[in-house]
Amino acid sequence: MVDFLQALVDGVMLGATYSLLGLGFTLIFGVLRRLNLAFGPTILVGIYAGSHLSLAWPGALVPVVAVTVAGALLAGVYVERFSFRALARQAPVVSMISTFAVWMQLQELVSLLSPSRTMPYPSPVWLPAVAVGPILLRSDGLLMWSGATLIMLALFALLYRTRFGTTIRAVADSSEAATLMGVNVAMVGAAAFLVASAVGGLAGVLIAQSHQQVTPYFGLWATVKGMTAMLLGGAGSLPGAVVGGLALGVVETQTLWHFGGQWRDLVSYALLFLVVALSPRTRWGSGL
């Protein structure tokens, strides 16, 4: 029972970051109606940039966070410019193919620019773990959960409480109607893309501080986690992405506790496969 609870708590803490990834994916997919497979790789760029900075300037946490987010944003601008804006008149598939291409580039880029495949990422290890009864809350987990929750609250406030957010949701709902209301849909799309990239960068910080390291495989990993969270939540719903991410996190940690580490990825991929297999006609959202 304690194991179950511990795994549940760990899962929620981990899942919160998956929720963030899912939200980033959903924002881009919801507004632009195009899948950004390079979402994970853009975060990868940010984390590598942060890692490089932390090697050159140990102990500088705030600058590392800033550089990580900036790196993800910069890569995001690149993807938006070449895979989305430049292809806005083409079919959505064309953007998706283009994001593969960018993915290859970004992954190769970070490998070429790094002395080793595995790069360290700083973690505020001095933070103490907190024990609540028999449940242990590790500091990196707490940081993931509290950071992700804060970011999600801020994001939801932005989307549901501001005019900018309402506009984003209007475009996601019906870009045609939004145009008729006088919205410049292309600009809103680019803005949503940047918001998603920033959210991705922040998620990258939270995840990387927990892993304390990063490899080029992170791009694929983050894309799969984010896509799974989005799909589990019904593809296109923002609250759905949050729930999807948490569910994925809990399933992973429960598997880890009860069956061991090697099953963890297997189960999360199986979960994605099952979601598709069991709901082949999934409604791929039409609004956030």
Place this chain on the structure above:
Amino acid sequence: MSDYFVSLLIRIGIEAFVALSAYLLLLMGRMSFGQQGFFVIGAYAAGLATALYGMPLLPGVALGALVAALGGALFAGPMAAPRGLAFAAGSLAFGELVRVALLDLYFQGQVGPDLIGPAGPDGFRGIRALFTSGVSVTTYAVGIWLALGVTLLATAFFLRSRWGEALRMIGEDEEAAATVGLPVRRVKVSALAGAGGLAGLGGGLFAHYATYVEPGHADVMLGVHSLAYAFIGGLGTPLGPIIGVALDIGFLESFRFLAGYRMIIFGGLVMGLLIVRPRGLLDEVAVHRLSRFLMRGRR
């Protein structure tokens, strides 16, 4: 022929099979990110057949392809219905499932003095049937290209037959295909099995050339590349994917000083081409067809 040239030919030939399998599914309106899964299934199965059970090279590779085709047919169970984004996501999950599962696959047997067979993350080493059979690498390369030629002819023939017509109709409009009485499900299952078999054939050929295969060979990048190859060459002809492979491996690798940057250059090339000449890469009909599928899948 120089060894380097022969190895290039072999790599192009092998990847062409995987690209062809992605192409086949694209015609049916399915974008698969999981063909690398069938590639390694074929590789492991063929390797087991020859290295562990002493089958000769040719039947072993054929058996590998058959097992992968069977895998494709089973895959079609849950995956015949999904389209668009759902299929893409499901196939990606499948490919990764295969890779992760192979990390846990230990199945070794004593062959002579050695322990042979899949050994988890260490992969499956000692698949030596090609070299013990005395076939030279050059002959192997010729054999691969002969097989590829035959496959291409068969594919071209198949695509012109009623089955090919059915495949395209499903790619065009699945509901309409069903209403005119096409056995939609049977065609889809056959296509998924066929595509699995093609990728598996590539895998078996690869395993015997490299003498080993490991879970890492099911890297999603292989599937992604295969899709990209099919797109670059255009969907109008089965030659398209091979052109794509040749462009990437042949052209870029032949400039050795570029080799380290291959992904960056190839990625940039694809990205640039998509912007400048999207119709040159993806003929309009296909884009339309696929986009309609993505749209429909979403509704």
Place this chain on the structure above:
Amino acid sequence: MLEVQDVVTSYGMIQALKGVSLAARTGEVTCILGPNGAGKTTLLYTIAGILRPRSGSVRFEGRELAGVPADQVVRRGISLVPENRLVFAHMTVRENLLAGAYARLGRDGGGVKVDLEAMLERFPILRQRAGQAAGTLSGGEQQMLAVARALMARPRLLMMDEPSLGLAPMIVEQIFEIVAALNREGITVLLVEQNARLALSIAHHAYLLEQGRIAFRGTPSEVSANEAISRAYLGIKRG
């Protein structure tokens, strides 16, 4: 107020409008009749800036509109109530109305609030549903929301595309009463409608669009007097 001159619009190879000219006069209801596929929606989309005409001119209050992007056309004073309404289904009724005032929000926040209240006053059903997601509304309610949303931009020209589509006859009459009332309040209306009888009952001028060309123009009584037209478009009772 609005003058369309020799407008040609095409989708790829297909010419949907083959040189259309028409005018909507200030304070009037102008209606465009015609069969499916005649190019009526294309015409409205061209005026709204969503489609770009290949040639010809669209002048609104003396200024050229052709080539002005859609999000700017709204700011010039033209709103379109699109076919099938296209309400923001996942957003609340209130959010829909505010989105309608998007073009004014930055400059005229106070005015928007006043207008929002006025809309809820005019359409009491929308007040009842203000906090509800627009997708949960009935077809008639959605049509009212779409009209109210378009009005939130304070248009001088209101364009409506098939407002009766898929609605029960009673609701349709209600919608047309609203349109007539809006017109009496001074809003110029350009109406595309299949239900010719009803459309002509509130129109001052009518055009008949057939295969991308204007086939006939006149007052409602002239249209009714034309035997061929009235047989084709008024003979079949719709709705």
